[in-house]
Every structure is written in C-alpha cells, then in structure tokens.
Amino acid sequence: MLNFDFHIPTRICFGKDSHKEIGSLLAPYAKKVLLHYSGDRIKKNGLYDTVVQSLKENGIEFAELGGVVPNPRLSLVYEGIRLCKDQDIDLILAVGGGSVIDSAKAIAIGVCYEGDVWDVYEQGKAITAALPVATILTIPAAGSESSNSTVITNEEKQMKLGYGSDLVRPVLSVMNPEFFFTLPKNQIANGVADMMSHIFERYFTNTLNTDLTDGLCETTLKSIMRHALLVSENPRNYDAWCQVGLGGTIAHNDLLGLGRRQDWACHGMEHELSAIYDVAHGAGLAVLTPAWMKYVYKTNINMFVQFAVNVMGVEGSFRDPDSIVLEGINRLSQFFVKMGLPTTLEELGIDSTNLELMAKKSTGEAYGEEHPLGGLKKLYWQDVLEIYKMASKS
Amino acid sequence: MLNFDFHIPTRICFGKDSHKEIGSLLAPYAKKVLLHYSGDRIKKNGLYDTVVQSLKENGIEFAELGGVVPNPRLSLVYEGIRLCKDQDIDLILAVGGGSVIDSAKAIAIGVCYEGDVWDVYEQGKAITAALPVATILTIPAAGSESSNSTVITNEEKQMKLGYGSDLVRPVLSVMNPEFFFTLPKNQIANGVADMMSHIFERYFTNTLNTDLTDGLCETTLKSIMRHALLVSENPRNYDAWCQVGLGGTIAHNDLLGLGRRQDWACHGMEHELSAIYDVAHGAGLAVLTPAWMKYVYKTNINMFVQFAVNVMGVEGSFRDPDSIVLEGINRLSQFFVKMGLPTTLEELGIDSTNLELMAKKSTGEAYGEEHPLGGLKKLYWQDVLEIYKMASKS
Structure with missing residues (x-):
C-alpha cells in the first residue's frame, strides 16, 4: 500500500x-x-x-x-x-x-x-x-x-x-x-455507469497489499449493481436509492482509492467523446470500459481474475484465467445492457471520423505533448485509438 | 436505512x-x-x-x-x-x-x-x-x-x-x-478485539435495507481478521499492519454505521469490567462478545446467519439456521483464541463477586435509573447478569 x-x-x-x-x-x-x-x-x-x-x-x-x-x-x-x-x-x-x-x-x-x-x-x-x-x-x-x-x-x-x-x-x-424518483431511466443508467467507473478507476491497480480497499471497492460495486437494477425497474424504490446514492458518494470521495495507484484511462478517453459529441459521460464510460478491460487485462491478469470472481461472481477453473476474466467482462457488458446503456460508439452516433484526433487529444499528442493515460497500463495514442476501434461496433 | x-x-x-x-x-x-x-x-x-x-x-x-x-x-x-x-x-x-x-x-x-x-x-x-x-x-x-x-x-x-x-x-x-512493530502480542490482540467490536456494535442491527454498509462492515471485518493473524505472527509485517491500522480507523469513524440503529451493549457491559477490575478493554470485549451473541441471536436470527456466512465463511443448510449461527460464533471464539485472547471472565481474574453489581451499574439500576443496553435487543440488568454468567467459565 x-x-x-x-x-x-x-x-x-x-x-x-x-x-x-x-x-x-x-x-x-x-x-x-x-x-x-x-x-x-x-x-x-x-x-x-x-x-x-x-x-x-x-x-x-x-x-x-x-x-x-x-x-x-x-x-x-x-x-x-x-x-x-x-x-x-x-x-x-x-x-x-x-x-x-x-x-x-x-x-x-x-x-x-x-x-x-x-x-x-x-x-x-x-x-x-x-x-x-x-x-x-x-x-x-x-x-x-x-x-x-x-x-x-x-x-x-x-x-x-x-x-x-x-x-x-x-x-x-x-x-x-x-x-431521484423522477429521474428518467437513461439518466439513472448513466449515473450508475459513472459511479461504477469511479470505483473501477481506483480499483484496477498494480499496487500490491491493498486488501482492505480492494474489499471496499468490491462490496460497493456489488451493492450499487444490485440496487441499480431495482431502481431502474422501479425509480420510486427509496431503499434501493439509498444504497445507490450513498454508493455514488463513497465511490468518489476517495476512500476507496486510499494507498492505491489509480488508473483514470477510461475517464480520459471518455472526456474526448463528450467534448466533441456531447454524449452523456456515463454512456460513454459504459461503452469504453469493457473495451479498455479487454485491451489491458493481460498486463495484470490476477487483478482482473479478482474482479471477475469477487465482483461479477464468475466461477470456473483458475487454470484458465483468460476465460474467467473474459466472462467477467461479458457479465459487466450484460449488466450495462440490462440498464439500457449503449455498448458501442456506433450506438452513441460516433463514427470513425474523429477517433484518431480524440486519441491524440486524450494523450496530449495533439498538442505536441506526451502524457499517456492509465495507471495500470500506460496507453499512448495508438493504444487509445485501438480501444476506440474495439468499442466502435459489437 | x-x-x-x-x-x-x-x-x-x-x-x-x-x-x-x-x-x-x-x-x-x-x-x-x-x-x-x-x-x-x-x-x-x-x-x-x-x-x-x-x-x-x-x-x-x-x-x-x-x-x-x-x-x-x-x-x-x-x-x-x-x-x-x-x-x-x-x-x-x-x-x-x-x-x-x-x-x-x-x-x-x-x-x-x-x-x-x-x-x-x-x-x-x-x-x-x-x-x-x-x-x-x-x-x-x-x-x-x-x-x-x-x-x-x-x-x-x-x-x-x-x-x-x-x-x-x-x-x-x-x-x-x-x-506498531514493537507492540507486544497481547496488546495487538486487545486492539484487534476492540476494532472488531466497533464494527460489531454497528453491524448488528434490526434496521433493514442497509446492504451497502452491511457489506462495508463485513469486508472490513474480514480484512482485519486475516491481517491480524499475520501481524500477531510477525509484528514487523508492514503491509499487514496497513490493513489492520486503516481498518481500525474505518471501524470507528462511523462510516460503517451510517443509517443504522447501532447496538453498543458489549461496550456498555465491558466498561463495567474495566472500571472495577482494570482489565484491558479489548480482552474484556473478546470475552463478552460471543456470550452476548449466544444470548441475543434469536432476536434477529437472519442478521446472525448473515454474519456467520458472510464474515465467518460458514457453509451449511439454511434450514438449520441455529447451527449456522452457532458455528459462526464458534469460529469467532476460535479466532480470538488464535490471537491469544481470553475467552472467560475467569481468565481475566473476575469471579462472581461483582457480577450483579456490574449488571446493575451498566443498566443504570444501581443509580435508581433504567437505561437498558443494546439496540438489537434491549438488555435489562437481569439479561446482563445472565451474559456475565455465560461468559464466566468455558
């Protein structure tokens, strides 16, 4: 830590x-x-x-x-x-x-x-x-x-x-x-994707010996996901909103990130989408996060196995960790779909026109600088472009 | 909540x-x-x-x-x-x-x-x-x-x-x-019992719809227990101390108690031991907590099943919830023993002389008042006396 x-x-x-x-x-x-x-x-x-x-x-x-x-x-x-x-x-x-x-x-x-x-x-x-x-x-x-x-x-x-x-x-x-009772369904979903991403950005780390905050991240993610489905179904469910609302606060007051090197690549990549296309932040994050996970997971496969098992409830042979991780990512995508969130840039109305520009802006390249994104795996503009492409179509 | x-x-x-x-x-x-x-x-x-x-x-x-x-x-x-x-x-x-x-x-x-x-x-x-x-x-x-x-x-x-x-x-x-490297083993153990009790006092509640803070309590308890055994074995284990140390802070800054009616009976009962016998607070709590659990669990057996399963890792038939709960309490006692903590008042040098006096002091009875202990189950002086007796000998 x-x-x-x-x-x-x-x-x-x-x-x-x-x-x-x-x-x-x-x-x-x-x-x-x-x-x-x-x-x-x-x-x-x-x-x-x-x-x-x-x-x-x-x-x-x-x-x-x-x-x-x-x-x-x-x-x-x-x-x-x-x-x-x-x-x-x-x-x-x-x-x-x-x-x-x-x-x-x-x-x-x-x-x-x-x-x-x-x-x-x-x-x-x-x-x-x-x-x-x-x-x-x-x-x-x-x-x-x-x-x-x-x-x-x-x-x-x-x-x-x-x-x-x-x-x-x-x-x-x-x-x-x-x-929160009168929030439209898509705004509920966008909010949930945003708060989950705030936890992901802190959770996925190469820092070792972070057992306590690992657990705090995992339990908060699980509680948000369980109750997000309930409020999506019935936005007047006060008790479920309590969990989601408090979860969203804890997700970003930095308690969950204590003593961890954090990532923040997905937020960096998403801000470029919002800046040009004015898409909802949460929707952009829901599209980019699974693609980011697939692109980076081999850098620290144990971290992603832990996510798949402890957060997404995946069971299976630990001797095939890739399968466990990919099933975890798959379940996350399924959750986003259940919430009514988009899964591709295409659904957000974003075609290939500006992908390279956004990749270069997100990493400073467009301004003659170089500040790669990501704490878990450094992402240069070519990496970001690849992730944008992976996120483009299903 | x-x-x-x-x-x-x-x-x-x-x-x-x-x-x-x-x-x-x-x-x-x-x-x-x-x-x-x-x-x-x-x-x-x-x-x-x-x-x-x-x-x-x-x-x-x-x-x-x-x-x-x-x-x-x-x-x-x-x-x-x-x-x-x-x-x-x-x-x-x-x-x-x-x-x-x-x-x-x-x-x-x-x-x-x-x-x-x-x-x-x-x-x-x-x-x-x-x-x-x-x-x-x-x-x-x-x-x-x-x-x-x-x-x-x-x-x-x-x-x-x-x-x-x-x-x-x-x-x-x-x-x-x-x-913390130079702490004697008994002081480590007393400290761990105290921080665990701070979580128990908040965790055990009749308040419903507390999923998020339930999870925060459970994960913090598990992390403290795992790492307590490591620092007890090797007090120079920095990384394990990080989890225990931060866990102890979170245990008592009230994050884990948000929106929950709290209990605090064990602290109330223990303060009487310390006041008369000057025993270490944590040691007193380690003795009283399992006895308290056995005495009160039927008031809210589902809460105690959740504790046994989610914190103590008990598996078994949910159609026999008493067995699950008692095995959970048993495992907690075993953990305290592993830490070198006492399990009976006898081990603390406390005989039956003052049990009734302490029971009456803890509930105000000794001062002509009546303020029963406990948020989960109200404990009057007769209840406290019973718990003291249950904790007296193994």
Missing part, C-alpha cells in the same frame, strides 16, 4: 426531508448565496420553492443562476463568476447533479482567481482560495457532492477538462433520495 | 515517515501544543525525539504531560487541564494509542468547560467548545484517532464513562504503521 493523505471534510446530511433544513444548515457559512441549478425539474417538483423558503426563513439572501447543461459550459461559469462578484456572494449552493455541482465549483474557483478560470483547468494552475460550495443532490452519479474534482467543457475549444483541489470539496451536501 | 448526518473532518496522514512532518502539519493550527503521551515507549523508539525536533523546526512551542495509563484516569485529565490553562496551550498533540487520545480529548473539553469536566461524562452535559486535538497513533485499536468519542475512568468512583461530540474529533491524525 502507498502512503496517503486523506481529508473529506464534507458534511453529508442524508435522508427523507433532509433538504428542508438547508437554510439552517447554511446559516453558519453564508449571508448571501448563489442558487445554481439546471432547468425546470426542481421548479416542478417543489424543491426550488422549499429551498427558497428555507433560505428566507433563515435570513439568507440569494441570487440565482439556472441553465446548467450536461457537460457544463465555460460560458455559464463566466456568467456565474461575474454574478458572484457583483452581488458579494459568499457561498454557492448547487441544486442538481454533477454538472451543476461542477459548474458551481468552477465559479467558486473563478471568483477567487485573478486570471482566466479556464487557465486553471487547461494549465493546471494552482489555486489558493475558492468560495465555499454546498449542494443538494438531485442525481446520484458524479460523486461531485463530496469529491475534490470538477470537469468543465470549453465549448469553443471542444475541450472537456478536469481539475482537482481540496479547496472545492463541498462544505455540506444534502441528499434526499426521494428526489 | 435511517436518515443520517455524517461528518468526519479528521485529516489522515498515513504511511512510512509520515510522523516526520508533524511540525509542518500542525503549524496552521497551533503556536503552542501540549505533548501528551504514556510512558517510555516513544522515548525508546525515537518517536519522541523526532516529534520534538519537528515541532522546534517549525517554531511550535510545547509543554508535555506523560503518564497516561490504559483506562485513562480522570486525575491526570485534571492535571492536563491545569497545565493547558497555565501555559496557554492551543492544541493537544496525543502521541500514543486510544488511552492517550481519549485523555487528550477529555483535557480538550475540560479547558473550555466552565465546571467539572467529569460532569460532562457523568451527566452528558452539552459542550460548546474544545481545544483542537491532533494525534500520532502508535497503537491501532480504539479508533479514537478519527472518532468523536472519549472514554475516561474515574478511579475514585470506579466508573468508566464515554462521551461523544464532534468537537473532539481530531483535526489531524498521523499513522505510520512502523510504530
């Missing part, structure tokens, strides 16, 4: 009616907040009204900025930064899913950053401060409600880039699984 | 050499610290010198107070409070195991509390402030390095009482498993 430095200060308030206390929960942190959200869903389901009322009852002023879209845009982030500066906002309350929260984090950085906030993402500039962010989660998926990361899409440059800093971990996140 | 409010702000710095940075780690928090410890062990192994040097290099002044004993005493807590007030201490650095950390937390409370700090423990008085506490953990066991709890023994009153408040969660805990 590797050394680590672990700190998740985010307070999680979880359960029925938890959102009703948002005003009193925020009172110690803020006098004036930016209420940041996506569209009409929170106005239709009453969440918007409840939040506004609770803020008012607790003497918290607010400005608001809606309009966040999946793969949240830099242009709206700029608008948020201006608004926060003009209105002396001291906390951003993101009410929504990962896109809203990531957008809020970008605004939080930008308000305290002297230059162009995009430089922070593109050049990995260090930041020294950020406005505090709080969240009310309405879509369990990205884990952004307690993670230190934010991903923003620069629509002009067709670039989707992530940034991480403990300064953007939310101070407080409220999760009432009842707000 | 129940609603919950979860907040573990403790930063964990883990691994080889992590203790060497203690001065720079503490610099943002403190100008003058109280260095609180037990005895000579940290002076012999060089930890004391390294800490002192690092504090000096970072311009942090310090006072010191050694002499903490297992089942830490109120008298030393009073001394620490006086010292902190006299010397304008602004953080307490506990270097040691759970006893030192619990003593530091009591001092931290007492410095900011107007009245007698014992009232906080005995009368459960609310506190509004506490000095920050940081730790360098030298014995993985109590989980106090990231928990919100502290247990103190009032030697005059022969009372051992716990108190919990998020105000006493350490701000920072450093864990270098190399410092």
Whole structure:
C-alpha cells in the first residue's frame, strides 16, 4: 500500500426531508448565496420553492443562476463568476447533479482567481482560495457532492477538462433520495455507469497489499449493481436509492482509492467523446470500459481474475484465467445492457471520423505533448485509438 | 436505512515517515501544543525525539504531560487541564494509542468547560467548545484517532464513562504503521478485539435495507481478521499492519454505521469490567462478545446467519439456521483464541463477586435509573447478569 493523505471534510446530511433544513444548515457559512441549478425539474417538483423558503426563513439572501447543461459550459461559469462578484456572494449552493455541482465549483474557483478560470483547468494552475460550495443532490452519479474534482467543457475549444483541489470539496451536501424518483431511466443508467467507473478507476491497480480497499471497492460495486437494477425497474424504490446514492458518494470521495495507484484511462478517453459529441459521460464510460478491460487485462491478469470472481461472481477453473476474466467482462457488458446503456460508439452516433484526433487529444499528442493515460497500463495514442476501434461496433 | 448526518473532518496522514512532518502539519493550527503521551515507549523508539525536533523546526512551542495509563484516569485529565490553562496551550498533540487520545480529548473539553469536566461524562452535559486535538497513533485499536468519542475512568468512583461530540474529533491524525512493530502480542490482540467490536456494535442491527454498509462492515471485518493473524505472527509485517491500522480507523469513524440503529451493549457491559477490575478493554470485549451473541441471536436470527456466512465463511443448510449461527460464533471464539485472547471472565481474574453489581451499574439500576443496553435487543440488568454468567467459565 502507498502512503496517503486523506481529508473529506464534507458534511453529508442524508435522508427523507433532509433538504428542508438547508437554510439552517447554511446559516453558519453564508449571508448571501448563489442558487445554481439546471432547468425546470426542481421548479416542478417543489424543491426550488422549499429551498427558497428555507433560505428566507433563515435570513439568507440569494441570487440565482439556472441553465446548467450536461457537460457544463465555460460560458455559464463566466456568467456565474461575474454574478458572484457583483452581488458579494459568499457561498454557492448547487441544486442538481454533477454538472451543476461542477459548474458551481468552477465559479467558486473563478471568483477567487485573478486570471482566466479556464487557465486553471487547461494549465493546471494552482489555486489558493475558492468560495465555499454546498449542494443538494438531485442525481446520484458524479460523486461531485463530496469529491475534490470538477470537469468543465470549453465549448469553443471542444475541450472537456478536469481539475482537482481540496479547496472545492463541498462544505455540506444534502441528499434526499426521494428526489431521484423522477429521474428518467437513461439518466439513472448513466449515473450508475459513472459511479461504477469511479470505483473501477481506483480499483484496477498494480499496487500490491491493498486488501482492505480492494474489499471496499468490491462490496460497493456489488451493492450499487444490485440496487441499480431495482431502481431502474422501479425509480420510486427509496431503499434501493439509498444504497445507490450513498454508493455514488463513497465511490468518489476517495476512500476507496486510499494507498492505491489509480488508473483514470477510461475517464480520459471518455472526456474526448463528450467534448466533441456531447454524449452523456456515463454512456460513454459504459461503452469504453469493457473495451479498455479487454485491451489491458493481460498486463495484470490476477487483478482482473479478482474482479471477475469477487465482483461479477464468475466461477470456473483458475487454470484458465483468460476465460474467467473474459466472462467477467461479458457479465459487466450484460449488466450495462440490462440498464439500457449503449455498448458501442456506433450506438452513441460516433463514427470513425474523429477517433484518431480524440486519441491524440486524450494523450496530449495533439498538442505536441506526451502524457499517456492509465495507471495500470500506460496507453499512448495508438493504444487509445485501438480501444476506440474495439468499442466502435459489437 | 435511517436518515443520517455524517461528518468526519479528521485529516489522515498515513504511511512510512509520515510522523516526520508533524511540525509542518500542525503549524496552521497551533503556536503552542501540549505533548501528551504514556510512558517510555516513544522515548525508546525515537518517536519522541523526532516529534520534538519537528515541532522546534517549525517554531511550535510545547509543554508535555506523560503518564497516561490504559483506562485513562480522570486525575491526570485534571492535571492536563491545569497545565493547558497555565501555559496557554492551543492544541493537544496525543502521541500514543486510544488511552492517550481519549485523555487528550477529555483535557480538550475540560479547558473550555466552565465546571467539572467529569460532569460532562457523568451527566452528558452539552459542550460548546474544545481545544483542537491532533494525534500520532502508535497503537491501532480504539479508533479514537478519527472518532468523536472519549472514554475516561474515574478511579475514585470506579466508573468508566464515554462521551461523544464532534468537537473532539481530531483535526489531524498521523499513522505510520512502523510504530506498531514493537507492540507486544497481547496488546495487538486487545486492539484487534476492540476494532472488531466497533464494527460489531454497528453491524448488528434490526434496521433493514442497509446492504451497502452491511457489506462495508463485513469486508472490513474480514480484512482485519486475516491481517491480524499475520501481524500477531510477525509484528514487523508492514503491509499487514496497513490493513489492520486503516481498518481500525474505518471501524470507528462511523462510516460503517451510517443509517443504522447501532447496538453498543458489549461496550456498555465491558466498561463495567474495566472500571472495577482494570482489565484491558479489548480482552474484556473478546470475552463478552460471543456470550452476548449466544444470548441475543434469536432476536434477529437472519442478521446472525448473515454474519456467520458472510464474515465467518460458514457453509451449511439454511434450514438449520441455529447451527449456522452457532458455528459462526464458534469460529469467532476460535479466532480470538488464535490471537491469544481470553475467552472467560475467569481468565481475566473476575469471579462472581461483582457480577450483579456490574449488571446493575451498566443498566443504570444501581443509580435508581433504567437505561437498558443494546439496540438489537434491549438488555435489562437481569439479561446482563445472565451474559456475565455465560461468559464466566468455558
């Protein structure tokens, strides 16, 4: 196991009616907040009204900025930064899913950053401060409600880039699984694929002696998968949502990655799909992950045997480990299909036109740099291109 | 699953050499610290010198107070409070195991509390402030390095009482498993029994729909047990200590108890043993836990079948659940024996003299109150007496 430095200060308030206390929960942190959200869903389901009322009852002023879209845009982030500066906002309350929260984090950085906030993402500039962010989660998926990361899409440059800093971990996140009841089936599936990928990125490692976090990864994956099928079938299953929702948070607060060299190749490859084709992040991950597994598994076949046996429940002769691994990958693909997720780039509407460009962008090659993807197996642009091709058709 | 409010702000710095940075780690928090410890062990192994040097290099002044004993005493807590007030201490650095950390937390409370700090423990008085506490953990066991709890023994009153408040969660805990290499075998065993009990107290519940945290409990228990046997055999096994050490922290930071009604009967019953007989907490728990399981399992036999199968690996006919459960308990006892732990009160030097008194103290009966122990099955003093008797002899 590797050394680590672990700190998740985010307070999680979880359960029925938890959102009703948002005003009193925020009172110690803020006098004036930016209420940041996506569209009409929170106005239709009453969440918007409840939040506004609770803020008012607790003497918290607010400005608001809606309009966040999946793969949240830099242009709206700029608008948020201006608004926060003009209105002396001291906390951003993101009410929504990962896109809203990531957008809020970008605004939080930008308000305290002297230059162009995009430089922070593109050049990995260090930041020294950020406005505090709080969240009310309405879509369990990205884990952004307690993670230190934010991903923003620069629509002009067709670039989707992530940034991480403990300064953007939310101070407080409220999760009432009842707000997941009205999610459409494809959004449920995309979210589940995203949270599973957050675990895969940490789980698949060459680091040895990681038994405890291996087990935490495996049990969280299994619980998410079991309950994902239940909520997909009946989105009003509160108890199943509890497991999926909490699982999505644990999947990305980095507990499961402690002391492990992590991978993150699939996320790197997927961001290129989303940047050009604006596909849902989870759908892209569902397509790429099995292809990535097939391409890399021989690098560390024991790790993949463990996955197939402990997570996917494969039984068989250990003297034929390839069969065990391939059956494990097959079962994962079958699970994605059951969830209604796509299995090929073709289904996502992505043909061969930009595969090489995306492969070169994902590894820096397109910018005259070389930063291969992947902690388990280093992937250069030629490798990524091969994986894209494997994922193209069934 | 129940609603919950979860907040573990403790930063964990883990691994080889992590203790060497203690001065720079503490610099943002403190100008003058109280260095609180037990005895000579940290002076012999060089930890004391390294800490002192690092504090000096970072311009942090310090006072010191050694002499903490297992089942830490109120008298030393009073001394620490006086010292902190006299010397304008602004953080307490506990270097040691759970006893030192619990003593530091009591001092931290007492410095900011107007009245007698014992009232906080005995009368459960609310506190509004506490000095920050940081730790360098030298014995993985109590989980106090990231928990919100502290247990103190009032030697005059022969009372051992716990108190919990998020105000006493350490701000920072450093864990270098190399410092566990010189632990004597019985201390290793006691520590392992304590951390396992912290999981049992959360795991055994009547709350339904807790699949995710069930799994987290089970995998953490199994990892601790596997690696406990390795470190018991070879206390210099760094990699095994990593699993046990991190396991002990997770066991008690309350992640594993999220959304579950918890039990805590075994801790309640054990505190009475320690208060009168000054036995090691872990040894007392190892004796009482199997007896408790046998006494209560029929209340929720499915929960205990799950334990036997998922944690203890029992196979057999589910049409005879009693046999499965009893075999699970039997295997747990065998594990404790392998670790060199006692299995009866007799082995702890405890005869029948005070059993009824302890049963009545543990449930409040001795003080004219009635607060039965246990979340899974309510235990009145007669029940506790029965469990003590079952645990008396093999």
